[in-house]
Amino acid sequence: MKSIKNVSVDSDGYLNNIFDWNKNIAIEIANCEGITLSEEHWKIINFxxxxxxxxxxxxxxxxxxxxxxxxxxxxxxxxxxxxxxxxGGPMKQAVKISGLPKQERCL
Structure with missing residues (x-):
């Protein structure tokens, strides 16, 4: 996992503080995951x-x-x-890009 500028992440790349999230951070996390965000990605992230x-x-x-x-x-x-x-799994990658806490189990 590449590091994210100016925010603290855990060893799996999830934000340590969900309130550090913004759209630029989401784009940066997505890029690290090899994803270019489209309107359809944003619908899921916003949901x-x-x-x-x-x-x-x-x-x-x-x-x-x-x-x-x-x-x-x-x-x-x-x-x-x-x-x-x-x-990489919607319940993993979408959650990570959304800046939310890692689930114990995910698809």
């Missing part, structure tokens, strides 16, 4: 952040897929498409 700050937990993978099916107009969002966007 994770909104859900986390509302419920103080991360959504399950099933909740993520169901929400994205409603959000994406082209209805192509399913588990395969989420893994296409986040090849």
């Amino acid at each position: 994770f952040r909104s859900f986390y700050f509302h419920f103080n937990t991360l959504p399950s993978f099933r909740i993520l897929v169901n929400k994205m099916l409603k959000e994406f107009e082209n209805k192509k969002c399913n588990s395969c498409y989420l893994f296409y966007l986040f090849p």
